[in-house]
Amino acid sequence: MADRAEIETFLASSGWAGAARAPLAGDASSRSYDRLSRGTARAVLMKAPPGTEIARFVRIGAWLAEAGYSSPAILARDDDKGLLLLEDFGDALMARRLETHPEDEAGLYAAITEFLADLHRHTPPADLSRLDGEGLAALLDLVPEHYPRADRGAAREVAQRIADTFEALSQEPFVMCLRDFHAENIILLERPGHARLGLLDFQDAVQAHPAYDLVSALQDARRDVSPEVEARELARYAALCGIDADRFSAIYALIGVQRALRIMGIFAKLARVDRKPRYLGFMPRVWGYVERNLAHPELAGLARCVEAAYPAPTPDLIEELRHDADRT
Incomplete structure (x- = not known):
């Protein structure tokens, strides 16, 4: 990450020397954000690990803007230092x-659903x-590595069954998938139509099944969406x-299982490796998504595999993770 001197040099070269800086709430990633203030002017400084992350953010943001959606305008960038100056939404x-x-x-x-339906009419970057x-299965590799008391053999069977079931159910063309699309990553703007939704955190976009971002929004790890609204x-x-509504509900449930299991693994890793235990409080909600999705009739075999692979996040299991996070 850029050091203080590098950040000051970047801000000076961008016309923001001497601006007041206040940290914004971070997320589970290695990125961090500051709000810059200079009189009535505002901007956001994003600090990311050097590499390709800045270039990906800029590229996907430009694609979204060209399609008529609201991604933050780029005010300045330094890819080598991992620094990006953004429009403040x-x-x-x-x-x-x-x-x-x-x-x-x-x-x-409803606005989210309509936005996604419109987004998915655009051909994603090839x-x-x-x-x-296979990609959904590969994303589960970290779960048995970090989730306590996981059965690794059964976990491999879970991943393979998810891959096989997805290929059997999926018929739709793949679409632009923002991946981390939920209420914490949307700013409500005074703009017309779909541009009302200010989009954040889209640099990990992929081509995926249309259900993926819908699951991300409606099965939010951080808040409960009412069952009536989800349905x-x-x-x-x-x-x-x-x-077809029946087949779509099955693949929605399947992707819901995959996403929820991966999130459980990420939260466990954040506690055990990164010493960030605050996400452990979300585990019971996320496990509830696992159980609810596995109740779909098409996923009975997968339900038995998951039961063999992963124990529920009981208070004792969560306390075990919290203890790991507190170790020095």
Whole structure:
């Protein structure tokens, strides 16, 4: 990561020397963010590990903007130092709006569904990696490595069954998938149409099944979406896109299992390796998604495999992870 002197040099060269800096809430990644203030002007400084992350963010952001969506404008960049200066979308986070105005839930999630249906009409960049059955399985490799008391042999069977079931169910063309698409990564803007949703954290975009980002939004690790809203938006998406509702619900549940298991592994890794235990409190909710998705009739065999591979996150198991995070 860039050091203080490198950041100051970058800001000076970008016309932001002497700007006030205040840290913004971070996420589970290695990135961090500062809000810059200079009089009435505002900007956001993103600090990322040197490498390709800045270039990916800029590239996908440009694709989204060209398609008519709201990605932050790029004010300055230094790929070698991992520094990016962005348009500041403000503080109207969708998650915060839902906390203070729960009556807006139905309308906001309807807007998400309609945005995704529109996004998925655009052909994604051809060179983005494809998250097919094999790719979904590979993303589960970290789970038995970090999740306590996992049975590695059974975990391999889980991954293979997910891959096989996905290939059997999937018929839709792959679409642009933002991957980490949920209420904590959406800023509500005073803009018309789909541009109302200010998009953040899209640098890991891939080509994937249309259900993936819908699962990400409706089965949010950080907040509960009402079952009525989830069911309505699942049906709404299938209707908007002309997809068989029964088959779509099965692949939605399958991807829900895959995502939830991966998130369980990530949260365990954050505690054990990165000493970030605050995500452990989300584990019971995420495990609830595992159980709910596995109740789908098409996933009975997968349910037995998951039961053999992974224990539920009981208070004792979570305390074990918390203890690992507290070790010095």
